[in-house]
Structures are given as structure tokens and as C-alpha cells.
Amino acid sequence: MSLTLARRLARDRPALVALASLVLIALACFVGPRLTGHPPERIYPDFVRVAPSLAAHPRPDAVRPALTRLAFRMRLTLEDVAQDGDRVRMTLTAPKPIDARSLRLLPRSGLFGEAQVLERSADGRRLVVEAPLRRLTFLLGTDALGRDLLSRCLAAGQVSLLIGLTAALAALLIGVAYGAVSGMAGGTVDALMMRLLDILYALPFVFFVIMLLVFFRAGLWLVLVAVAAVEWLDMARIVRTQTLSLKDRDFVRAASALGAGTVRILVRHIVPNTLGSIIAAATLLVPRVILLESFLSFLGLGVQEPDTSWGVLIAEGARALESAPWMLAAPAGFLVVTLVALNRLGDGLGEALDPRLSAAEAR
The missing domain is CATH 1.10.3720.10 (MetI-like)
Structure with a gap:
């Protein structure tokens, strides 16, 4: 049968x-x-209602605004940003000594990897940080x-x-x-x-x-x-x-x-x-x-x-x-x-x- x-x-x-x-x-x-690289419950606050596309995010013009929002959440000021390929170097300042633990917000955002401190001022109120840039693709938005x-x-x-x-x-x-x-x-x-x-x-x-x-x-x-x-x-x-x-x-x-x-x-x-x-x-x-x-x-x-x-x-x-x-x-x-x-x-x-x-x- x-x-x-x-x-x-x-x-x-x-x-x-x-x-x-x-x-x-x-x-x-x-x-x-x-296999998609995105857990279904993962929220990306910087990519709300993004249209479907094959292009990777974040776009070059969106890196600095994203870092500015993250710096505000860390209670820091973003002075300068330089992007070299898939790595981003930024300068952060604050009126008080900066606690390096606040940099954990960078990988938690989903846009950047683990941050590495390259330079630190003597008073601790200025940091030069480098972090890898993650490429995110949203095929269906x-x-x-x-x-x-x-x-x-x-x-x-x-x-x-x-x-x-x-x-x-x-x-x-x-x-x-x-x-x-x-x-x-x-x-x-x-x-x-x-x-x-x-x-x-x-x-x-x-x-x-x-x-x-x-x-x-x-x-x-x-x-x-x-x-x-x-x-x-x-x-x-x-x-x-x-x-x-x-x-x-x-x-x-x-x-x-x-x-x-x-x-x-x-x-x-x-x-x-x-x-x-x-x-x-x-x-x-x-x-x-x-x-x-x-x-x-x-x-x-x-x-x-x-x-x-x-x-x-x-x-x-x-x-x-x-x-x-x-x-x-x-x-x-x-x-x-x-x-x-x-x-x-x-x-x-x-x-x-x-x-x-x-x-x-x-x-």
C-alpha cells in the first residue's frame, strides 16, 4: 500500500x-x-522597524549616533570617533574618573564587541577605547x-x-x-x-x-x-x-x-x-x-x-x-x-x- x-x-x-x-x-x-544569528527574543533598540535589506547594519552614518546614545547611558561624553574597517576607536570623557565596568554596555548593545582600553589619562577622566564593530543583517527587517x-x-x-x-x-x-x-x-x-x-x-x-x-x-x-x-x-x-x-x-x-x-x-x-x-x-x-x-x-x-x-x-x-x-x-x-x-x-x-x-x- x-x-x-x-x-x-x-x-x-x-x-x-x-x-x-x-x-x-x-x-x-x-x-x-x-542559524540566523539573532535570538528571537533579542531586542536591538537602535534598529526599530528597520526595513528588509541585504545590507549589513549599522551603516557608516549610524555608528556615531549609536555611540552617542550608549555614551549617554554610561554617563559619559563622546568626544571623537574614528572607524577603521570593522573596528571603532572612540574617545570618552567624564567629569569624574571613569569606571571601566561601564564599557560593558558596548557589547550588550549588540552593535559592538568587547571594548579594549588603549589610553587612560592620569586622572582617569578620559579614555581612548577600541571595539570591534558587529555586522547585523535583517533579511526580513x-x-x-x-x-x-x-x-x-x-x-x-x-x-x-x-x-x-x-x-x-x-x-x-x-x-x-x-x-x-x-x-x-x-x-x-x-x-x-x-x-x-x-x-x-x-x-x-x-x-x-x-x-x-x-x-x-x-x-x-x-x-x-x-x-x-x-x-x-x-x-x-x-x-x-x-x-x-x-x-x-x-x-x-x-x-x-x-x-x-x-x-x-x-x-x-x-x-x-x-x-x-x-x-x-x-x-x-x-x-x-x-x-x-x-x-x-x-x-x-x-x-x-x-x-x-x-x-x-x-x-x-x-x-x-x-x-x-x-x-x-x-x-x-x-x-x-x-x-x-x-x-x-x-x-x-x-x-x-x-x-x-x-x-x-x-x-
Whole structure:
């Protein structure tokens, strides 16, 4: 079965491209934050809302203003600056003897390395200091606090993919089992199970989340529990409908006549013949969950700092759309590519797992 599925997918080039895109996005999200050179939580106060660029920062005309701000924080006066390649020599003065420990602010700023004192006046009120200049590149720009947006998007992807895949897995496990049992049982049992489903549908989702907040603190795990608790309902209805249409087929009657039990019929005959619809619905469920998480985060009920997600970044970018459009474009780009790839891969898997295609190939 796996070899047949692989051969069918190999003939579907768009599905292969979608699968490769998802693998690359997943690898980038889980490995990339360690390779960008910028920790996702690192703040660069001198580079707030910097536009995307391949050029390294700081620019030559920005070195002196940055040193002036740092000198002010150190309660010193910047008298002179000379830049030689990637090294900066500066002269600092103060009305009192200068404590060399204050120079620790230079490497903490992220713009300079460890400072070295070259000259010191006899009274200690004048220092000549040299420090290496760090080159920083922000490929996707920075946000309103000066954090690298590429690192933030990759770290946010970990949370969004985790929430989407966890909710899809919960929907598959709970929804498939519930829907298959309901459709196979039929009669009064089916009616009671569907009425319970209707009651759960009637509960407002936001009210349900607020009720959870009474007992738990807002955060990632609350989002996982809340989304997984409601997103299996659609899956259950889909599987029930498919089961009702399959249980009167000849192959199911034949299996029952040969002595197969209900559980065996469900596992060996009913569920495999619904895999196409299940996978298609599951791939559509992942993007819906990600969007639902963004809605919760926008209300302050979802992912909380220091964690982030694509939904949180999109909400932040929407508020800064006029002044910094890249703050919205970057996370939205990751989200759109992921959603399109999931949808196309779901179509390809649904076609590859179609039992009618298997019968045609067998003939």
C-alpha cells in the first residue's frame, strides 16, 4: 500500500512540490532560529522597524549616533570617533574618573564587541577605547521593538505548526472513532450521539475558552486544549456520513457474513475507504486551526509572550501596516505558503488514497 501510494504521489508533481515546501518550512522553523544569528527574543533598540535589506547594519552614518546614545547611558561624553574597517576607536570623557565596568554596555548593545582600553589619562577622566564593530543583517527587517523578524517568524512557525498538527491529530483520533461508531451503530445510538454533537456545536467557542481561563492561565497549552476539544466535531460528521454510505455496500455485508466483528469491519473496511475524505478534511483543518489561534491571540486569550505564533505576528503587523508593512508581509507569507502547500498535498493524498483508483489499477 505504501509503495502504491508513493508511486501515485510521484506522478502528481504539484503534490510533490507541496510536500517539499512543507518539509523545507518545517526544517526552517525548527532549525533556522539557531542559524540566523539573532535570538528571537533579542531586542536591538537602535534598529526599530528597520526595513528588509541585504545590507549589513549599522551603516557608516549610524555608528556615531549609536555611540552617542550608549555614551549617554554610561554617563559619559563622546568626544571623537574614528572607524577603521570593522573596528571603532572612540574617545570618552567624564567629569569624574571613569569606571571601566561601564564599557560593558558596548557589547550588550549588540552593535559592538568587547571594548579594549588603549589610553587612560592620569586622572582617569578620559579614555581612548577600541571595539570591534558587529555586522547585523535583517533579511526580513525588524519589528516595533527591534527584534529580527526572520527569527521571530521561524520561532512562531514552531508554535503554529505544533498547534495545527496537534489539533488535526486530536480531530483524527476522536472524530474518526466517534463518527465511525455512530454511523455503524445507526438507530437510537446514532441519534443520541448526533444530538450530543449538536449540543457541543451550540456552545460558543469564545465562551468555552473563557470558562477554561477560569481554571487555567492563558498560554499555549490552553489553546491546544480549547482547539482540540471542538475541532473534532466536523471530522465526526464527515466520517459518520461516509460510514452510513459504506455500511450497506456488498463488501461490508460479505465481511459480516464471513463472521467479521464490528470493530474489525470498522478498522479493515470502513475507515480505510474514508481515508480520502479524512485526509482532505485534516489538511483543511490545520490552516483553520492556525487562523483560529490567531483570533484567540488577538483577543489576548492565546499564545502569550515570550512565545509567539504566526497569528500573533500577523496581528502585530496589521496594527503597524502603514508604517512598517513588512511586519505583516513576512508572517503572512509564511502562513500563505504553508496553507497552499497543505491544501495541495491534501488533494494529492486524497486522490492517491481513493479506493476507486485502486480498483481501476487492479483491473
